Amino acid sequence: MSGNLASEADRLAVLIDADNASAAIADGLLAEVAKYGVASVKRIYGDWTDNRLGSWKECLLRNSIQPIQQFGYTKGKNATDSAMIIDAMDLLYTRRFDGFCIVSSDSDFTRLASRIREDGLQVYGFGERKTPQPFVVACHKFIYTELLIMAEAEGVAEIPGKSKAGNELRQDTRLLRLLRSSVEAVSDEDGWAQLGPVGSHIAKQAPDFDVREYGFSKLSGLVSATELFDVTQRTLANNKSATYIRDKRKK
Incomplete structure (x- = not known):
């Protein structure tokens, strides 16, 4: 997770x-x-x-x-x-x-x-x-x-039909502040941030943050749904795959 x-x-x-x-x-x-x-x-x-x-x-x-x-x-x-x-x-x-x-x-x-x-x-x-x-x-x-x-x-972590749509997520100022500030805090010089550290930084700011509140089981699904971030997969040195995201405003 x-x-x-x-x-x-x-x-x-x-x-x-x-x-x-x-x-x-x-x-x-x-x-x-x-x-x-x-x-x-x-x-x-x-x-x-x-x-x-x-x-x-x-x-x-x-x-x-x-x-x-x-x-x-x-x-x-x-x-x-x-x-x-x-x-x-x-x-x-x-x-x-x-x-x-x-x-x-x-x-x-x-x-x-x-x-x-x-x-x-x-x-x-x-x-x-x-x-x-x-x-x-x-x-x-x-x-x-x-x-x-x-x-x-x-009986499931992600409830079908309950996930919030992108336009609704983009109106949630607290959510956007948490996502953007956390990405900024752990990003590299090009603005890309690994999703795991982003999640950890969010938890430090808001202990009660939970993607299930928005109808998602994973942070990656929530981030993608906002349509405000570029999302890509990278292969790390240990051959494991990791998700990276970047604020689209950084382009």
């Missing part, structure tokens, strides 16, 4: 806030995590005596996710957050992981994400579109769970 932030061999700790995540995302979540590494630890936190979490129980068995019991000591107070944060720090100090996946829409995990990043580890956030922006930008990559549910329901 172009622009991936980590190696497939990276060891990841997946921590799920059951109070702030739907069981409907379980399969899509783990499939997404697999793009970034191996889920060496999979834990989910909540009060499992609460019937509201019943939909998670089958998912836990099927996906080998370890439930962590956390009673709500005081009504209206969420004890799950504290338990997740304490466990995350314990796992961080083991130095056995390359990254963390924090699954929640709660801004309380903003500082945790920042702290993990301070140790040089990758942080992948997963939450609903309502997730506060401070938590989103504290992560290296943030994936909206609505996209995971949609892809799971359709």
